[in-house]
Amino acid sequence: MSLPHLSQSSPSHREKPFSHILRHLSAWLLCISFFYMIPMEFASLEWEKTSEGLWRVSNGDGTGSLFLLQYLLWMLVTLFAASLFFITGLISGFAEERYHNQGLLSGRDLVYYFSWVQFLTLAFLLPYYAIVPETEAEGGSGGWFGLIAPYIPHILMLGVALWIFRRRLPDLGFRQAKGKKWMWMIGAVGVLYLLLFFFLDALVTLPVAEFFNLELQSWREDSISQGIFQATRMGWISVLGQIALLGLIGPIAEEIVFRGLLMRGMMQKIGTTAGVILSALIFALFHTDIPFLAPLFIMGLILGGLYAVFRNLWAPILFHVVNNTVSVVVDVISKH
Structure with a gap:
């Protein structure tokens, strides 16, 4: 031989x-x-420090x-x-x-x-x-x-x-799903988004900001809103571009990184629960938005939970796309 x-x-x-x-x-x-x-x-x-005794955090x-x-x-x-x-x-x-x-x-x-x-x-x-x-x-x-x-x-x-x-x-989580599983994913995303939309600020964002004396002014959100305003002045093609960037490309890219790569690797090394929590923490820190770290962490837990439950990256992507797209469309409408 x-x-x-x-x-x-x-x-x-x-x-x-x-x-x-x-x-x-x-x-x-x-x-x-x-x-x-x-x-x-x-x-x-x-x-x-503002005149109201609150901490205002801005991008220096x-x-x-x-x-x-x-x-x-x-x-x-x-x-x-x-x-x-x-x-x-x-x-x-x-x-x-x-x-x-x-x-x-x-x-x-x-x-x-x-x-x-x-x-x-x-x-x-x-x-x-x-x-x-x-x-x-x-x-x-x-x-x-x-x-x-x-x-x-x-x-x-x-x-x-x-x-x-x-x-x-x-291997990143882009897996095919049958019709019934898609219905479960869409239903879970819809329920979680409504809960987030109606209760996140009251239960998380406001209490945390009040506890740490933080002014709820986000330099990151202001920057995004400014870009959307500029896009509305340039025409509807620019507006559609902003919707695509913020509502589609951004969510897919972030879910690949935080759930498909980082969380998947963490789940193999330290278990599902720890992987969801740690990836959610990195997700929140990645946005460097002090007043909204807590709600971003909660959102990271939801996104990680969706991936852990369905073992399919399309579930957190769908939630992320819905959340961002709704926010951008509301911002665009407010600019007119």
Whole structure:
């Protein structure tokens, strides 16, 4: 019996050259860089005491010396990792992306997913934000790309997932469901949305804000509302674009990340209950919206619960789409 030819084995079973080691290192750095943006955004928030004695939290300009030093180090490491990631990818022929595309998702798959999202986000947004100050100085608003720019990360999160996991979408939770199961999912989404719509503010949002003396003013919601207002001034095509970005692309992208990737991996390691709770916490922190952390956490629990019960990513996606689309449509109507 002859031995198998080593030259026919997959790249994962060969001895890795130094360029592969560097690529794995750069992928990890980019992945860490992606999640490190969360504490950085929290660090940039500004707290102000109002005349009513409430804390108003706004998105600051990050001019503090400590924050600027942190941001500079983060940017240098990220740019170095991005350059190394792409160069070593060219050297290896992007072997990880080409060969690791079958079977169950692994931790390495997640690392390369987030590294690609971070790399492409930098590639798209750095040139844009480099010219934004000049555009604003001229009195412009950035045009249609200015409306899209805040949602570039979500577009990339969705696009990279459909590319890297193109042959493993069922492993993300995109599973077919028969008519009866669809009815159960739609019914559960409808009931939970109505409960959220009528009781969330009274039972969670207001009591938590009152307990911590927080002013219920969200810089994130104000930014979204401002973008919708600008879209209404530009025409109905821009409005439809905002509805698609906020009501469809954003929810699908976030559900892939928080439920299809993170929560699924956590469920395998620490169990379903802990996976739902921890993924909901990361989901809330990801939005960096202090006054609405509690309701965002509750929403994360609902989304995670839907995924845990139905084992189908379409259930939380449907809830997320309904919630966001209704909010956007109501905001659009209020602008007219």
